[in-house]
Amino acid sequence: MTDSATPPRRNGGTPLGVRMDDVAELAQVSRATVSRVIKGYAPVSSKTQEKVNQAMRELGYVPNLIASGLAAKGSDLVGLLLRDPRVPAYGLLHSVIQNEVSKSGLELITVVPSSSEGVTDELDSLHRLLGLRVGGLLVSTGVIKDHDLEPFLDSVPVVSVGRLEDHPRITGVSYDEDVNGSILADKVVMAGHRSVAVVVPAWAVSTGENRRGVAMASHLRGRGIDVHQMDTDIFGTWTDRCDDIIRLVRDKQITAAMFPTDTRALAFMSLAQAAGLSIPKDVSITGCDGIAMGLEQIGLATVKLPVEEVAVRATAVMAELLRNSAPGPVHHERHAGVFIPGRTLEAPTPGR
Amino acid sequence: MTDSATPPRRNGGTPLGVRMDDVAELAQVSRATVSRVIKGYAPVSSKTQEKVNQAMRELGYVPNLIASGLAAKGSDLVGLLLRDPRVPAYGLLHSVIQNEVSKSGLELITVVPSSSEGVTDELDSLHRLLGLRVGGLLVSTGVIKDHDLEPFLDSVPVVSVGRLEDHPRITGVSYDEDVNGSILADKVVMAGHRSVAVVVPAWAVSTGENRRGVAMASHLRGRGIDVHQMDTDIFGTWTDRCDDIIRLVRDKQITAAMFPTDTRALAFMSLAQAAGLSIPKDVSITGCDGIAMGLEQIGLATVKLPVEEVAVRATAVMAELLRNSAPGPVHHERHAGVFIPGRTLEAPTPGR
DNA sequence: CTGAAAGCGCTTACAG
DNA sequence: CTGAAAGCGCTTACAG
Numbered sequence: 237m238t239d240s241a242t243p244p245r246r247n248g249g250t251p252l253g254v255r256m257d258d259v260a261e262l263a264q265v266s267r268a269t270v271s272r273v274i275k276g277y278a279p280v281s282s283k284t285q286e287k288v289n290q291a292m293r294e295l296g297y298v299p300n301l302i303a304s305g306l307a308a309k310g311s312d313l314v315g316l317l318l319r320d321p322r323v324p325a326y327g328l329l330h331s332v333i334q335n336e337v338s339k340s341g342l343e344l345i346t347v348v349p350s351s352s353e354g355v356t357d358e359l360d361s362l363h364r365l366l367g368l369r370v371g372g373l374l375v376s377t378g379v380i381k382d383h384d385l386e387p388f389l390d391s392v393p394v395v396s397v398g399r400l401e402d403h404p405r406i407t408g409v410s411y412d413e414d415v416n417g418s419i420l421a422d423k424v425v426m427a428g429h430r431s432v433a434v435v436v437p438a439w440a441v442s443t444g445e446n447r448r449g450v451a452m453a454s455h456l457r458g459r460g461i462d463v464h465q466m467d468t469d470i471f472g473t474w475t476d477r478c479d480d481i482i483r484l485v486r487d488k489q490i491t492a493a494m495f496p497t498d499t500r501a502l503a504f505m506s507l508a509q510a511a512g513l514s515i516p517k518d519v520s521i522t523g524c525d526g527i528a529m530g531l532e533q534i535g536l537a538t539v540k541l542p543v544e545e546v547a548v549r550a551t552a553v554m555a556e557l558l559r560n561s562a563p564g565p566v567h568h569e570r571h572a573g574v575f576i577p578g579r580t581l582e583a584p585t586p587g588r
Numbered sequence: 589m590t591d592s593a594t595p596p597r598r599n600g601g602t603p604l605g606v607r608m609d610d611v612a613e614l615a616q617v618s619r620a621t622v623s624r625v626i627k628g629y630a631p632v633s634s635k636t637q638e639k640v641n642q643a644m645r646e647l648g649y650v651p652n653l654i655a656s657g658l659a660a661k662g663s664d665l666v667g668l669l670l671r672d673p674r675v676p677a678y679g680l681l682h683s684v685i686q687n688e689v690s691k692s693g694l695e696l697i698t699v700v701p702s703s704s705e706g707v708t709d710e711l712d713s714l715h716r717l718l719g720l721r722v723g724g725l726l727v728s729t730g731v732i733k734d735h736d737l738e739p740f741l742d743s744v745p746v747v748s749v750g751r752l753e754d755h756p757r758i759t760g761v762s763y764d765e766d767v768n769g770s771i772l773a774d775k776v777v778m779a780g781h782r783s784v785a786v787v788v789p790a791w792a793v794s795t796g797e798n799r800r801g802v803a804m805a806s807h808l809r810g811r812g813i814d815v816h817q818m819d820t821d822i823f824g825t826w827t828d829r830c831d832d833i834i835r836l837v838r839d840k841q842i843t844a845a846m847f848p849t850d851t852r853a854l855a856f857m858s859l860a861q862a863a864g865l866s867i868p869k870d871v872s873i874t875g876c877d878g879i880a881m882g883l884e885q886i887g888l889a890t891v892k893l894p895v896e897e898v899a900v901r902a903t904a905v906m907a908e909l910l911r912n913s914a915p916g917p918v919h920h921e922r923h924a925g926v927f928i929p930g931r932t933l934e935a936p937t938p939g940r
Numbered sequence: 941c942t943g944a945a946a947g948c949g950c951t952t953a954c955a956g
Numbered sequence: 957c958t959g960a961a962a963g964c965g966c967t968t969a970c971a972g
Contacts, residue, residue, distance in 0.1 A: 252718060252743035255949060266959045271951060278952095279957055296739050301719035302657045303949035306964045321673060321682040324880075330673040331703055338702045338709070343716055346698040350690045351683055357690070364695055366604060367653035368720075387648050391604035502882035528676075530854035533886045607965060618943045623967060630968095631941055655965035658948045 251296035263291035274299060305369060314554060315370035316346045317361055319377035323499060324528040325543055329376060329398060332547035340555040345370070352472030355379055355440070366392070372554050375399070378443030382406060393557035397550035398543070400443045401568055407557075409550040412570035413444055416539045417451025419575050420494060420522050423537065424456070428583045429492040429520065431462040433481050435500060438469035445496035448524055452494050464490055474503045482511050485519045491584035498523035498531065498538055505536075505580070521580040526573065537581035539573040546571055603648035615643035626651055657721060666906060667722035668698045669713055671729035675851060676880040677895055681728060681750060684899035692907040697722070704824030707731055707792070718744070724906050727751070730795030734758060745909035749902035750895070752795045753920055759909075761902040764922035765796055768891045769803025771927050772846060772874050775889065776808070780935040781844040781872065783814040785833045787852060790821035797848035800876055804846050816842055826855045834863050837871045843936035850875035850883065850890055857888075857932070873932040878925065889933035891925040898923055 260267045265284060272278035273288045280288075291297075305311040314337055320326055330346060337344040347365050349357040358379045365373060366388060375385065375396045382403040385394055389405050401408025424432060434456065436449030449465075456463050464484060466477040474497070481504065484490045495501040501523030505515055515521055526540030549569060556564065612619045617636060624630035625640045632640075643649075657663040666689055670678055682698060689696040699717050701709040710731045717725060718740060727737065727748045734755040737746055741757050753760025776784060786808065788801030801817075808815050816836060818829040826849070833856065836842045847853040853875030857867055867873055878892030901921060908916065 250743040251739045252721070257949080267950080268952080268959060269957090272958085275951085281957060284957080298715055298718050300658075300721060300949055301716070302654055302721050303964090304951070305654045306652075306658055306966085307949075307951040309951090309964065321679040321686075322676075324674075324676065324679070327673040327676070327679045330700065334673075334700050335702045338705075344699070345716070345720075346700070347696070348682065348686050348698070350687045353690075363650055364653075364697070366650050368697075369604070369652060369654050387603045391602040499881055502885065505882070505885060528880060528882065529851055530857070530880065530882070530886050530888075533854065533857060534882050536882075609965080619966080620943060620945095620968080621941090624942085627967085633941060636941080652965055655948090656967070658950085659965075659967040661948065661967090 251298055254295045254297045255300070256297075258295055259288065259291045259297050262295065263287040310369060310371050312342050313368065313370045314342050314344050314372045314374060314558075315365035315368065316344055316374045317358075317365060317377055317380065318346055318348050319379065320351060321348055322351070323497075323525075325398075325525050325541055326376070328527050328543045329547050332544050333374065333397075333551055336548055336551035337554075340551065342371075342555065342558065349377070349379070354471050359384060372558050374550060374554060379440075393554065395550055395554050395557065398444070398541075398546050400447055405566055407553055407566045408568045409546050409553060410568070410570055411444065411541055411546065412572040413447040414451045415570075415572035416524060416541070417448045418455045419539055419573070420524060420537075421452045421455035421459070421461075423575060423577075423581060424492050424494060424520070424522060425459045425461060427492070427520065427581055429461070430584075431464070431490045431492075432456055433464040433466055433484055433490045433493040435466045435468060435477055435481075435493070435495050437496060438467065441469055441471055442496075448496045449494075452496075474500045475507065478504045478507045481519075482508055482513065485513055490519065492520040492522070492581070494522045496524055498525035498528060498536060501536060501538070501580075502534070516580050516582040517585055520582055520584070524573075526576050531576075531578075535579035536576075537578035538576050540576050541573045542571045603650055606647045606649045608649075608651070610647055611640065611643045611649050614647065615639040662721060662723050664694050665720065665722045666694050666696050666724040666726060666910075667717035667720065668696055668726045669710075669717060669729055669732065670698055670700050671731065672703060673700055674703070675849075675877075677750075677877050677893055678728070680879050680895045681899050684896050685726065685749075685903055688900055688903035689906075692903065694723075694907065694910070701729070701731070706823050711736060724910050726902060726906060730797075731792075745906065747902055747906050747909065750796070750893075750898050752799055757918055759905055759918045760920045761898050761905060762920070762922055763796065763893055763898065764924040765799040766803045767922075767924035768876060768893070769800045770807045771891055771925070772876060772889075773804045773807035773811070775927060775929075775933060776844050776846060776872070776874060777811045777813060779844070779872065779933055781813070782936075783816070783842045783844075784808055785816040785818055785836055785842045785845040787818045787820060787829055787833075787845070787847050789848060790819065793821055793823055794848075800848045801846075804848075826852045827859065830856045830859045833871075834860055834865065837865055842871065844872040844874070844933070846874045848876055850877035850880060850888060853888055853890070853932075854886070857886075868932050868934040869937050872934055872936070876925075878928050883928075883930075887931035888928075889930035890928050892928050893925045894923040 256270050260270045272280050273285050347361045349361045372393045376398050378399040396408045434453045437445040439446045453463050468476040470476045481493050523536050523538040526538045608622050612622045624632050625637050699713045701713045724745045728750050730751040748760040786805045789797040791798045805815050820828040822828045833845050875888050875890040878890045
């Protein structure tokens with residue numbers, strides 16, 4: 237072995253051009269050994285380890301996850317399919333999941349669908365994640381249906397998070413929309429309202445919002461309230477039916493309006509105020525979500541979703557799935573939120 | 589060739605177990621041909637195309653992006669490194685970038701650092717994206733420094749978005765923090781304030797917030813205002829120095845407080861109100877950001893960042909970089925925001 | 941328009 | 957504790 241005959245390194249240049257072979261050569265070990273010290277759990281003498289680490293540092297080596305993913309037939313990457321990053325509840329979910337995943341020694345990559353493109357784009361996003369052959373899949377969008385997930389259940393652990401789930405083979409950690417809806421409906425009834433508009437998005441638009449809305453409406457009806465159910469099946473907008481509600485208020489047909497999300501409630505508030513209505517004098521408002529900062533300043537009556545709780549549990553379940561080869565029983569958790577009182581919900585103004 | 593001798597398909601099962609070879613076999617073509625119809629830009633007879641598409645559908649084939657990424661030495665994936673999904677401005681940025689990237693025929697994957705872990709974790713996130721050998725890199729966090737990016741500039745197109753950038757080799761599309769800071773400072777001066785607290789996060793905490801804060805402070809000083817500069821170098825919290833500011837208000841040392849973000853401003857408002865102060869009577873407040881929904885309800889005086897504009901431009905620049913092999917000149921765009929008046933900024937109460 | 945074959949950068953039995 | 961070699965599932969010249 238002649239030290240003088242150093243063959244020219246193939247990539248003089250950039251760190252991303254440095255391969256494991258380059259590291260091996262510099263450290264004077266085999267590629268297998270470099271791989272072992274990177275992975276960390278195979279036996280390597282500490283002397284060798286040091287040599288290799290030194291070489292990696294010197295070359296600025298960034299391991300090619302694409303290549304290792306292929307060779308190892310899988311990776312520690314957990315993929316998150318997230319509905320809409322503009323919505324604060326998803327933003328918080330994203331953040332907490334990242335923290336938890338990282339604590340579990342896994343890595344997270346996130347994919348979001350284009351907004352307002354509907355189900356096609358959501359499926360594209362799903363395939364993007366699957367194409368990357370992630371080790372686990374966290375699905376946080378109700379737009380993707382169980383049906384779309386079914387074909388992949390045997391190949392990759394899937395947990396659906398923050399969305400309705402009752403598929404017998406998909407474990408779910410979600411919000412208890414029935415309870416959330418009931419809590420809000422109760423408060424509206426207790427405030428004295430007897431005629432209420434409820435916005436109910438179609439199942440295809442959002443399973444969660446749909447379920448929440450349905451729960452609110454049916455709970456109200458159960459209490460003998462006159463419900464004006466405002467169905468909407470428009471994808472990607474938060475203001476559909478607001479005009480109709482404003483009209484109902486003007487006609488004194490309702491004294492309160494319930495929205496399945498804070499976002500919709502806030503959007504309505506702006507429109508209503510622009511239309512000259514005052515809240516809660518002309519109409520009481522409730523939302524659902526409770527995550528956005530500064531909500532207490534606005535005083536929106538809402539239910540605060542247990543986002544952290546759901547994120548923590550979902551990640552724990554995923555980590556468990558990834559650890560145990562034995563799948564463990566599929567289960568469905570539902571976590572209820574807590575009511576946040578606010579000045580947008582008052583007793584109806586007498587005389588209306 | 590005996591049709592009867594169909595060799596057993598290696599993966600009887602799941603779509604993710606189906607390989608290109610399986611498709612090729614079913615369609616009775618070579619693997620190369622399957623690859624060609626998937627990529628779409630190589631000449632394939634439409635008869636063959638149909639056979640292949642049919643076979644893919646039948647098998648539920650999901651192409652392995654990992655393998656193709658390795659073979660093709662690169663992919664159409666654009667990686668986004670995003671600072672903090674809990675902040676509405678980042679959420680919106682994320683969303684718009686996704687839409688734009690998708691319009692350009694590229695795909696986006698996002699990685700976020702764990703919150704409150706500081707620079708180490710941000711670097712981990714950067715390496716995660718680089719390890720995936722993304723085709724382009726969008727960096728939207730001021731925590732990563734130019735220095736950290738430098739080694740990779742030769743291997744992958746990088747554009748920094750929404751963050752200060754003046755590296756001669758990194759093109760940047762960002763907010764004009766100097767102008768934003770000046771606009772706000774001007775309004776505060778014009779409202780009549782003469783003694784003002786300004787929160788200035790350290791450069792290491794956030795380059796953008798730092799620059800904004802410094803701009804506010806120096807602009808105020810230039811107008812002869814008494815500035816109480818509240819430096820903070822705590823990572824991951826939005827309430828540092830709030831106590832001190834409340835004290836200054838109580839001691840009648842200041843009549844206004846300027847925050848580099850809406851989030852900080854809102855957090856302060858809650859604390860101040862809890863401490864019995866009233867806004868703007870006891871102290872006027874300004875933020876910066878202007879993205880969160882319902883802000884108009886709160887009435888926070890702020891600057892609305894041109895997030896959409898920045899996202900669109902950044903993606904356009906990236907698409908350009910990816911298209912042209914010739915790099916084109918590096919440049920730095922800065923986009924200024926617009927002032928949003930609000931009831932948190934009034935003239936100082938006489939007698940204070 | 942189509943196929944055979946080399947090769948992308950790793951991991952992992954297998955054999956020392 | 958370490959190395960030689962096969963193979964992961966694709967792409968892409970190259971040769972028809």
